[in-house]
Structures are given as C-alpha cells and as structure tokens.
Amino acid sequence: MQKKLFDKYDKKRIQSLPQALFQGQIVVVSNEQEAEDAVNVLLRHRLLGFDTETRPTFKKGEWRHVALMQVSTHDVCYLFRLNKIGVPPCVVRLLENTEVTIVGLSVHDDIHCLHKRIQFTPGHFVDIQNMVGEIGIKDMSLQKLYANIFGQKITKREQLTNWERDTLTDKQMVYAATDAWACIMLYEEVMRLKKTKDFELIETEEDEKDTAEKR
Numbered sequence: 001m002q003k004k005l006f007d008k009y010d011k012k013r014i015q016s017l018p019q020a021l022f023q024g025q026i027v028v029v030s031n032e033q034e035a036e037d038a039v040n041v042l043l044r045h046r047l048l049g050f051d052t053e054t055r056p057t058f059k060k061g062e063w064r065h066v067a068l069m070q071v072s073t074h075d076v077c078y079l080f081r082l083n084k085i086g087v088p089p090c091v092v093r094l095l096e097n098t099e100v101t102i103v104g105l106s107v108h109d110d111i112h113c114l115h116k117r118i119q120f121t122p123g124h125f126v127d128i129q130n131m132v133g134e135i136g137i138k139d140m141s142l143q144k145l146y147a148n149i150f151g152q153k154i155t156k157r158e159q160l161t162n163w164e165r166d167t168l169t170d171k172q173m174v175y176a177a178t179d180a181w182a183c184i185m186l187y188e189e190v191m192r193l194k195k196t197k198d199f200e201l202i203e204t205e206e207d208e209k210d211t212a213e214k215r
Helices: 011-016 032-042 089-096 107-115 128-135 142-150 170-196 208-214
Strands: 003-006 025-029 047-054 066-072 076-081 101-104 125-127 199-202
Touching: 003 142, 011 142, 025 032, 025 170, 032 076, 032 089, 047 107, 047 170, 066 107, 066 170, 076 170, 101 170, 107 125, 125 128, 128 170, 142 170
Parallel strands: 003 199, 025 076, 047 101, 101 125
Antiparallel strands: 047 066, 066 076
C-alpha cells in the first residue's frame, strides 16, 4: 500500500495526531570529559541527527549564543550544554568530521549560530529541507514534515523556554532529543521513498493568501 503524502500539510490536522517522542536514552553533557566520551561514541556511527537550541530573546537587537547542541543516534541522544562547556576541541572534531552523515533541518542556520561561538569547517551535513522537494513536498518545518510523512505530532511547547537554566527539565530534554532523533527518521524515510517511489503525492489547493502573494 502506497504512502499518501501532501505537497503541503494542513497544520490544523496536526493537533489530532498521536505524539512522537524519543524513547531512547538521553545523556546530558556538562563538562569537557563527558563531551570527549560522547563524541567518541557518536563517531562510531555513520548517521546522526542534529539540532540546536538557543535561549529566546524578547527585546529588539538582543541575541544569545547557542545554549544546547543535541546529537542523536537511533537509540541515544547527547545534549551538549554549550552554555556551560563552550565548544571544546572534541566537539569541533565532531562538527568537522566528513565520514559521518549529520542530518538536520535548516542546518545552515544552526551552523551560522555555532560559528558565533567558534569557527570550524562543517563536515558532511545534510539538510532535510533540501531533500523533501525531490519528492514534491513543499513544507519546510519539522512539525509539518513529520506529521506528513509519519502521521505523528512533534510538539513545540518547549521551544521558547530557557535553555540556559541551571538544570534542564525533563520536558526540555525530551523535546530536544526528539527533534534531533526525528531528523534521522525523516532522512531514512525520505531516502527510502526516493528509491522505491512507494508514495502518492496529493497536491493541495493554494489558499487565498498564497494566491494573492503570487499575483
């Protein structure tokens, strides 16, 4: 049975979907030795999910450094607390590695923000936003893509919380891990669909706003 996909997913449908949550182990990395150990484990894998979090700002012109970098395998997600440890050499080694495929969403933005902490030459990063267009999907957000491809909801409730707090809450940790892990799931499924063509793409009608913008 072919999977039904939409070129644009209706956001109203997302709330009724079952929630997707990372079910694996979450490891908080709060010092340089823990970072070294985490990187050594991560570099044994060939595919990693990637994302970052930054404490939100609510004043014009105010900005903050990336506070958290989450890197996940299928089973374990490491949360690097960059606001506490900075970007040690072992993390640079991970970011510059060219043998491991690191997948994320809007990766260019994450790398740009990390460059404000330290300069490095990005390794083999893949942006899912550049992949989904090859199967006809026009949406760019993680929430819409996951709902479209897997029929599950990724909540964004923790996105605007304080990522620099002394101790992350359980909800923050699960949220961060889920975002990184979801990138692996999307990458593998999009790659499968590209290869098998085992899907039907349903083209949605443009709403009035979209039509007006193109006039």
